[in-house]
Amino acid sequence: MNSFNVLIEKISTAKDLDFGNIFSNSIELFKKTWLQGFLLQLFTVIVMLPLIIVFYVPFIGAIIAQQESGYGDTQAFDSLFAGMSILYILFVIVGVLVLGAISVALNAGFYRIMRKLDHDEQVSTSDFFYFVKGKYLSKTFVLMLISIGIGVVAALLCYLPILYVMVPLSLFAIVFAFNPELSVGEIVKVSFKLGNKKWLLIFGLLIVSGLLAEIVGLLSCGIGILFTAAFPYHPIYMVYKEVIGFDETSAIEEIGTSAE
Known part of the structure; x- marks a missing residue:
């Protein structure tokens, strides 16, 4: 495994990267990973589905009640908000954080899959859940809290800092x-170090890849967004690959760990 000091040194001495090369390599890798990208979106939706149901069922009930009493009657919604207990609100907040941590773990698993496919190795569905374990979820949970905290502070500072922090935050996973x-x-320090070093490049890649993924997805009757939504992960992967690279020894160790 790369030590913290080694990572910082690699970032400090990183060579200049070409936007066009990174983007074209991302497209080539996407041709290998589009199916796994679709599965990532599917698994994320499945993970979030219970919370979505718990959150929206009371509102659906209030809408039905409002229809029975007339659209001009707001009593149904007044009763709904008045009846929401602190316990229910806390449950929703905790649910968002826990499922958000699982989502970060899935994203991290997808990056491992990308590396395997990039090196023409075999992958399996279980690779998505490599980090959905107790010893890793505690870290993804804290990373989620830190991301939210940084985002809130950036928003309070007139939103402009969000443009800056979105780059290092995108590197956490x-x-x-x-x-x-x-x-x-x-992890936070390395992410900000890499984000600062390659901020303009990564920011441009995120904007262009995000727009491209959305446009192509919408042109595919909307459903295509499920296949293209994971494309912005690829430029991030390519920048990491070119700046830091991968420890081949750790890759062999991981194969042994996965087999246990």
């Missing part, structure tokens, strides 16, 4: 995926 032995603080 990939730094964790390939360096799970690092502490949460070290």
Whole structure:
């Protein structure tokens, strides 16, 4: 595994990267991973589905009640909000955080899958859930809390800082995926170090890849977005690959770990 100091050194001495090469390589890799990208979106929806149901069922009940009493009657919604207990609200908040942590773990698993496919290795569905384990979920949970905290502070500072922090925040999952032995603080520091070093490049890649994924998805009658939504992960992967790279020894160790 790469140590914290080694990672920082690699980032500090990173060579200049070409936007066009990174983007074209991302497209080539996407041709290998589009199915796994679709599965990532599917698994994310399945994970979030229970919370969506718990959150929206009371509103659906209030809408039905309002229809029975007339659209001009707001009593149904007034009763709904008045009846929401603190316990229910806390349950929803905790649910969002826990499922968000699982989502980060799935994203990290997808990055591992990308590396395997990039090296023409075999993958399986279980690779998505590599980090959905107790020893890893605690870190993804804390990373989720830190992401929310940084986002809230950035929003309070007139929103402009969000443009800056969106780059290092987008690196949390990939730094964790390939360096799970690092502490949460070290993962955050490495992400911000890499984000600062390649901020303009990564920001441009995120904007262009995000727009492309959305346009292609919408042109495919909307349903295509499920297949293209994972495309922005690929430029992030390529930047990480070119700047930090992968420890081949750790890859062999991971194969042994997965076989246990």
